[in-house]
Ligand SMILES: Cc1cc2nc3c(=O)[nH]c(=O)nc-3n(C[C@H](O)[C@H](O)[C@H](O)COP(=O)(O)OP(=O)(O)OC[C@H]3O[C@@H](n4cnc5c(N)ncnc54)[C@H](O)[C@@H]3O)c2cc1C
Ligand code: SF4
Ligand code: SF4
């Protein structure tokens with residue numbers, strides 16, 4: 276196994292693999308009969324969050340209660356595949372994409388920045404739970420590296436993000452085939468980023484180790500070494516280019532998608548790398564004590580750019596629609612040399628009108 | 644948390660919204676400028692460039708971005724216009740009250756790069772406040788600059804800002820022209836918009852133009868100047884956007900791929916248009 280030479284590991288709290296070198300064939304072999312041993316070790320590390328079916332009215336931030344287990348519903352009708360606290364390996368679902376991302380485990384939808392009483396300020400200084408995110412796909416694993424760029428790898432860091440991030444162990448499931456027709460991860464330049472990653476080999480599981488943290492866990496299992504290599508899956512949906520600068524003024528094409536947009540913000544809330552936020556103060560009735568909070572926001576909302584005087588800088592829906600796509604594919608790359616999109620497909624899968632922006636870009640490539 | 648004044652101190656920017664970042668400073672002077680605008684002075688040594696801004700906050704109410712409108716190492720001043728939730732509560736603060744501040748943030752006017760140039764400074768309404776720091780800098784170092792033209796647009800006399808500085812500026816050989824669009828009730832003011840007092844401005848290679856004001860004013864003024872033959876590279880505009888974090892994280896202030904809070908608010912015209 277390659278040494279983890281992640282330069283940012285010192286001090287930054289970044290613990291996952293940012294190996295400059297791509298992983299090789301080497302790994303370890305775990306017989307499926309011993310999966311529960313691995314699961315127990317992970318539970319020793321922290322609360323295990325894994326993909327399982329959750330009823331739409333069930334609180335997915337809580338452990339599963341016995342009542343919501345329902346064997347009479349094998350097709351999981353009315354249920355969502357979600358990342359949720361999971362106590363038994365039998366409940367883990369090994370196929371499919373979780374409806375929501377795991378971004379709330381580093382940046383909750385509402386996060387206290389500081390609390391105050393009069394002029395006395397106390398910064399948020401809790402120690403978040405240690406958690407294992409078990410069963411992340413390569414797209415969602417890469418989202419962590421992208422979010423790290425914004426919140427950890429440049430000054431000033433987001434102190435709370437760093438704390439949440441440090442307490443996570445990322446365990447991937449390798450996709451041998453796309454999970455559904457909305458996946459387009461093979462169009463994006465994804466890296467091998469994980470503490471551990473599981474590859475299905477029938478009777479056994481091949482485990483690749485991507486970090487020190489992951490290695491410490493695997494060490495305890497005393498497994499045989501193993502060689503295995505898989506290519507990324509071939510997705511049905513293909514994005515032909517991420518170089519879209521030249522299409523910016525082609526509103527006649529963007530309009531074909533924009534006309535169906537409801538400005539609902541589902542796409543940005545489902546996106547694993549959309550973490551734009553608002554800052555709001557919440558107080559008691561007399562206003563003497565309270566908290567200053569960061570809350571998820573969305574560039575798809577008109578008031579996102581509203582300033583005093585009533586001006587909206589992206590008041591037209593088409594400007595907002597384009598801003599999201601350009602931020603994902605172009606603007607972020609200008610700053611960080613990597614696209615902000617991981618190809619998880621949630622923004623199309625979850626869009627109430629299923630706006631397929633991938634085809635809009637492909638169409639413009641073909642027009643060239 | 645620091646509450647000392649009269650001392651040398653630096654603002655902390657290394658932790659985003661951490662406790663040591665918001666500094667509560669007592670206000671040393673408040674001047675009513677117009678019905679809606681108040682000038683706050685803090686006698687605190689701080690290093691900043693004109694055009695940079697502070698996030699001014701009241702706990703429980705919120706934060707607002709406010710430009711620094713002075714140019715001194717001994718003190719700084721903020722001119723705040725009461726327009727909404729936060730600013731209306733900031734504007735009722737009195738001398739001795741504490742204001743929460745973090746910053747200074749953003750990329751301001753790099754005055755050194757303007758040395759040896761003719762300067763044209765154009766401000767509209769409350770947009771005169773951010774450029775007042777530029778003018779104060781020119782005033783203190785008048786020998787470093789060529790001709791200096793100041794052009795201001797206000798609605799009428801009662802909306803004027805920094806009139807008390809005009810005689811100083813004029814005494815240092817700066818010309819002042821004023822347009823008033825509602826009522827030209829100030830001596831020598833022209834009835835109309837700032838765009839109506841640009842006739843005498845002729846393109847000159849060695850000129851820097853600084854524009855600050857409402858977005859619509861910036862658009863029109865820039866259009867007129869470019870038509871006259873000025874180069875985009877010589878025009879510096881202040882692009883103010885909805886801001887929350889002020890450190891390039893929350894996404895609110897993005898102008899295409901640029902962040903107004905960190906790459907701006909002062910941009911060279913060709914950087915964004
Ligand atoms: C770089 C910069 C410099 C500024 N300098 C000054 C100045 O020197 N003097 C002055 O009076 N005003 C200045 N403003 C404008 C000032 O920040 C807004 O008027 C103020 O934030 C309005 O907040 P509010 O809560 O009173 O109004 P509301 O309308 O209640 O605003 C609600 C929220 O919207 C956001 N917002 C609204 N308008 C603006 C705006 N114009 N700019 C940024 N965010 C906004 C704020 O985050 C605010 O919390 C500046 C703005 C920017 C971006
Ligand atoms: S989810 Fe679809 S309809 Fe909603 S804002 Fe996004 S693109 Fe528009
Ligand atoms: S697409 Fe919109 S909501 Fe998502 S990160 Fe970019 S600006 Fe923020």
Ligand code: FES
Nearest residue numbers: 888889893894904
């Ligand atoms: S104000 Fe948050 S990114 Fe600029």
